[in-house]
Amino acid sequence: MNEPLKIGLAGLGTVGRGVIRMIEGSNGEAIARKLGRPVQITSVTARDRTKDRGVDISSYQWFETPEALAKEADIDVFVELIGGENGPALEATKIALGRGLDVVTANKAMLAMHSVKLAILAEEKDAKLLFEAAIAGGIPIVKTLKESLSGNQIKRVYGILNGTCNYILTVMQNEGKPFDVILKAAQEEGYAEADPSFDIGGIDAAHKLALLTSLCFGTETSFKDVYIEGIEKITPEDITAVDDLGYRIKLLGVALKTDEGIEQRVHPTLVPKNSAIGQVSGVTNCVCVDGDFVGKVMQVGPGAGEGPTASSVVGDIIEAASKDQSPVFTLPAKELMTYQRAPIRAHEGGYYVRLSLCDRPGTFAAIANRMAEFGISLESIVQRHQGDKFNSQNEEKTEAPAPVVIITHNTTELAVSEALQAIEQDGHIIGQPNMIRIERL
Ligand code: HSE
Numbered sequence: 198m199n200e201p202l203k204i205g206l207a208g209l210g211t212v213g214r215g216v217i218r219m220i221e222g223s224n225g226e227a228i229a230r231k232l233g234r235p236v237q238i239t240s241v242t243a244r245d246r247t248k249d250r251g252v253d254i255s256s257y258q259w260f261e262t263p264e265a266l267a268k269e270a271d272i273d274v275f276v277e278l279i280g281g282e283n284g285p286a287l288e289a290t291k292i293a294l295g296r297g298l299d300v301v302t303a304n305k306a307m308l309a310m311h312s313v314k315l316a317i318l319a320e321e322k323d324a325k326l327l328f329e330a331a332i333a334g335g336i337p338i339v340k341t342l343k344e345s346l347s348g349n350q351i352k353r354v355y356g357i358l359n360g361t362c363n364y365i366l367t368v369m370q371n372e373g374k375p376f377d378v379i380l381k382a383a384q385e386e387g388y389a390e391a392d393p394s395f396d397i398g399g400i401d402a403a404h405k406l407a408l409l410t411s412l413c414f415g416t417e418t419s420f421k422d423v424y425i426e427g428i429e430k431i432t433p434e435d436i437t438a439v440d441d442l443g444y445r446i447k448l449l450g451v452a453l454k455t456d457e458g459i460e461q462r463v464h465p466t467l468v469p470k471n472s473a474i475g476q477v478s479g480v481t482n483c484v485c486v487d488g489d490f491v492g493k494v495m496q497v498g499p500g501a502g503e504g505p506t507a508s509s510v511v512g513d514i515i516e517a518a519s520k521d522q523s524p525v526f527t528l529p530a531k532e533l534m535t536y537q538r539a540p541i542r543a544h545e546g547g548y549y550v551r552l553s554l555c556d557r558p559g560t561f562a563a564i565a566n567r568m569a570e571f572g573i574s575l576e577s578i579v580q581r582h583q584g585d586k587f588n589s590q591n592e593e594k595t596e597a598p599a600p601v602v603i604i605t606h607n608t609t610e611l612a613v614s615e616a617l618q619a620i621e622q623d624g625h626i627i628g629q630p631n632m633i634r635i636e637r638l
Pocket of ligand 1: 358359360361362396401500501
């Protein structure tokens with residue numbers, strides 16, 4: 198057998214443990230046969246050396262910091278599983294690439310912010326920077342885009358890129374409970390992080406989308422240009438109303454080319470409930486790619502967790518063992534095109550709008566007129582009668598708000614936001630309208 202491929206592992210959390218189990222277990226022998234050389238973890242680092250992780254790390258050389266490991270360890274591949282946009286993860290990655298070591302990382306936040314600089318460094322040093330685990334955990338979308346689909350012009354990429362949000366929306370759908378109640382239960386059961394703001398606020402999905410955009414369109418990664426809305430404002434009323442109309446609400450990340458530039462957006466989205474993506478439930482992720490020759494391709498699978506994420510990391514370690522050198526993205530990093538942002542106000546699509554109307558003669562017509570004034574054509578408008586309310590003291594009938602749900606034909610974001618502003622100013626509605634974009638599949 199040839200010399201082993203020596204691995205330095207920075208970060209021994211859930212994914213790090215999975216990588217150790219995969220390489221040290223029976224899969225290790227099969228991998229060695231495929232590669233013609235064993236893969237050997239030689240060096241590790243983490244915050245706490247003594248913590249019981251359920252795996253034996255005593256035979257590995259211990260380093261106090263990721264930077265020290267990246268700088269000094271006798272390794273071929275540096276595996277970064279620390280996380281975080283900056284700090285030790287970024288520093289150690291730069292050091293490792295600077296040494297010409299191949300780097301495998303699961304760190305979407307770091308790459309979303311620094312991928313171009315890191316890719317230039319890697320390519321200058323003839324090193325690989327591999328990140329299959331950074332987008333949708335166990336789903337092999339990076340290799341699919343870089344290899345199998347690389348002859349296509351990609352028109353649109355979209356998907357369910359955050360398992361926590363999909364889990365919460367699925368339970369809201371099944372149990373009819375409000376968002377905050379389900380989030381709390383998910384935290385107690387360990388499905389959601391103690392600080393879930395990156396997940397539910399759409400940031401985590403936006404990190405992944407920014408990387409998918411570069412892979413699909415050959416542009417510089419531009420996280421700051423992703424339009425982001427989280428799922429915090431989705432109510433059980435929205436879930437029920439869209440269900441009646443044949444839709445599901447999903448937090449989608451979508452990137453597409455338009456005449457104005459590239460549109461990148463993460464927001465709650467209506468998709469037909471009988472569509473393949475409408476059926477993706479729980480913590481499962483999916484990525485859909487629309488290519489000019491291949492048509493529509495969809496990959497579905499686990500987006501997080503020890504086994505699935507370790508599977509992608511180890512796949513990248515195996516790729517690092519090959520001599521072939523390919524760009525970090527689909528184009529050499531210095532040739533990635535400047536990102537041109539298509540503003541969200543130019544977005545074209547259908548819209549769901551839920552309003553609470555003052556139930557008086559003429560309000561329904563006034564709403565429809567305002568929509569028409571801004572050139573918005575309505576596909577459906579439904580008033581959900583809640584019955585009259587009576588004042589318990591004197592049995593007088595009082596004005597009950599009437600929930601109205603509107604679905605528009607394709608229009609622009611600008612038209613919808615201006616129409617809703619005018620409707621609010623007219624004083625016909627109670628509270629604020631709730632608007633959700635519809636994705637045509
Ligand atoms: N927290 C993410 C999710 C997984 O809920 O999908 C890691 O990005």
